[in-house]
Amino acid sequence: MRKYAVAYSIALQETLQRRSALIMDRLGGFAVVLSLYSFWDALLGDKPSFLGYTRAEMLTYVLLLNVLRSFVFTGRGWQVVGEISSGRVSSYLVRPIRYQGYALALDLAQKTVHAASAVLEVGLLVLLARGHVFLPRDPAAWLLFIAAAALAALIFFCLEFMVSSLAFWTSESGGPLFCFELFLQFAAGAFFPLDVLPAALRQALAATPFPSLVYVPARVFLQKVPPAEALNLLAVQAGWLALFALVSAALWRRGVDSYAAEGG
Amino acid sequence: MAAAIEAHGLTKDYRSPVKELGLWGGVKSLFDRKFKDTRAVDGVSFRIEEGELVGFLGANGAGKTTTLKMLSGLLTPTAGSAAALGFTPWRRQPEFQRQISLVMGQRSQLWWEIPAQETFRLNQAIYGLSDADFRKHLDELVELLELGEHLSVPVKKLSLGQRMRAELAAALLHRPRLLLLDEPTIGLDVVMQKKAREFIREYNRRHGATVMLTSHNMTDVVELCRRVIVIERGRLLYDGPLDRLVERYADHKILRARFHKPVDAADLARLGTVTACGDDGATLQVPREKVAASAAEILRSYPVADLNVEEVDIDDVVRRLFTHT
Incomplete structure (x- = not known):
């Protein structure tokens, strides 16, 4: 495990080292959440509730998006694609380290920095919101939320790793990764709560792993589901995680086996 | 003397997918793929004793890098067998990987944005080196490669020569018994090439490591290798002392x-x-x-x-x- 811990610590340093990239990333994210916040603030107007969300709950959902997007959707999929396409992945395959674990350590480092920054940004917005936020009083809700967010981050890692592994077979896996990430954010509820969607579409999405990424942790935080149902949702998340962990590991193994290590 | 490498009839066909152009072609090829086989290495056999320093020569596309990749475990051969340090390389067993190193002149394992010593620290953990061994090995490499003040500079700010030396240090930190070098002096100026050669010779001498190197730079081969293996179009053409190669082919x-x-x-x-x-x-x-x-x-x-x-x-x-x- 030590090798992955060291990889995490080095990746943490590297993320902090790229200060300008980090600041630009954060400013971009902050601008999105600020726009969404202003949009929903204006839309809600004086309405006490909307689609079953109180004003405070809806604005909290939006603020929570900043934290969840930063924690769940931050990853290095593009780096994995680049390393496979350029053949740089070879240097890992001849060393006694599991690439998938290594990539997870690197992802976690980036998630740590971005999530910490997002919490600070949200703190700033909460001050501006002057009380229009919902914070659970029950510590169990916080625990359930942290568990749901952690599972969501791991599911996203496996999904992204799976799509990135396509680089073993096609030099154009950047395209699928881009489309995948865009669709994912929509289907996960990372732009708005999925309750906004027509019932049929909502039900269709419920059968996919995508709501597990943002919508589920956000609803757990807002205590929109009773604790027993929250535990069920966590179990569903764990099921998706197990499935995608297996599939992504199998796909990676198959990719490595067929890897032709460009150049000869 | 024990064999560090034994290859018998090593053969590798590259199956390159013949696919339609475009993104959809890529997705389709996942399910219905057509292939074209190209033989990169064709029944190559040789034996290298422990501690030997052998030059591996061949024109571009002769199959040198493919052979090194098979011996390091990156590629699985289509036919034939090989044992490196007693292991079958392509099983990629950690005990094997802890004893070898593959350096490809044009590919880096160093982290770009941070100093090389951080990559060294990662390799310490990857290869499970104790702090004492890490310090001892690193001190020796720093001295031999004159790396001193460059260790704390972000890799992106190093010159090509400094980077290549740091690359060698990263690859040798765990003191591999088998070193596979693919164009180790490529891109270096004459002075740095000489230093890299001196280092490789000294590493081989001090630790009795087996070294197999490919190079287009004949000075590398003449100065370092008494024995050469020549392959052409995937086939073994010559295996013997360098001076006999001249007698035989000139x-x-x-x-x-x-x-x-x-x-x-x-x-x-x-x-x-x-x-x-x-x-x-x-x-x-x-x-x-x-x-x-x-x-x-x-x-x-x-x-x-x-x-x-x-x-x-x-x-x-x-x-x-x-x-x-």
Whole structure:
């Protein structure tokens, strides 16, 4: 495990080292959440509730998006694609380290920095919101939320790793990764709560792993589901995680086996 | 002596997918793929003893890198077998990986944005080195590669030469018993090439490590390797001492003469191919079997101040080898 811990610590340093990239990333994210916040603030107007969300709950959902997007959707999929396409992945395959674990350590480092920054940004917005936020009083809700967010981050890692592994077979896996990430954010509820969607579409999405990424942790935080149902949702998340962990590991193994290590 | 590498009939076919262009073609090829086979390595067999330093020569596309990739475990051969340090490389067992290193001159394992010492720290953890061993190995590499002050500079700010030395240090930190070097001096200036060569020789001498290196730079091979293996179009062409390669494949020698006064180049041409002729001397390529007679004739018929008989440059031999096969 030590090798992955060291990889995490080095990746943490590297993320902090790229200060300008980090600041630009954060400013971009902050601008999105600020726009969404202003949009929903204006839309809600004086309405006490909307689609079953109180004003405070809806604005909290939006603020929570900043934290969840930063924690769940931050990853290095593009780096994995680049390393496979350029053949740089070879240097890992001849060393006694599991690439998938290594990539997870690197992802976690980036998630740590971005999530910490997002919490600070949200703190700033909460001050501006002057009380229009919902914070659970029950510590169990916080625990359930942290568990749901952690599972969501791991599911996203496996999904992204799976799509990135396509680089073993096609030099154009950047395209699928881009489309995948865009669709994912929509289907996960990372732009708005999925309750906004027509019932049929909502039900269709419920059968996919995508709501597990943002919508589920956000609803757990807002205590929109009773604790027993929250535990069920966590179990569903764990099921998706197990499935995608297996599939992504199998796909990676198959990719490595067929890897032709460009150049000869 | 124990064998560090034993290869028997090592063969590798590359199956390159023949796919339709575009993104959809890529997705389709996941399910319905058509392939074209190209034989990169064709039944190569050799044995390398522990502690040997062997040059692996061949033209571009001859199969050198593919062979190194099979021996390091990156590629699985289509046929044949190989054992490196007693392991089957492509099983990628951690005990095997802890004892080898593959350095590819154009590919880096260093982290770009942060100092090289962080990559070293990662490799310490990857190879499970104790702090004491890590310190000892690193000190030795820093001294041999003159890395001192460069360790704490972000890799992106290092010159190519400094980066290549840091790359070598990262690859050797765990003190591998088998070192596979693919073009280790590529892109380096002459001074740095010399330093890299001295380092490789010293590493081999100090630790008795087995080194197999490919290089297009013949100076690397001449200075480092007594034995060479030559492959061409995937097939083994020669395996033996470097000097015998010259004897076997150079059908002529060089006669270099210095004269007291100018001689007629056209007249000299009856003795061999005149490659240079000036006021004070001439150079001739003479078939091996005629060297003695030609030298005697020059001494007898021309105003000779000095006469040397030389072997053809190894570089020329290898070039000829690759253009005549």
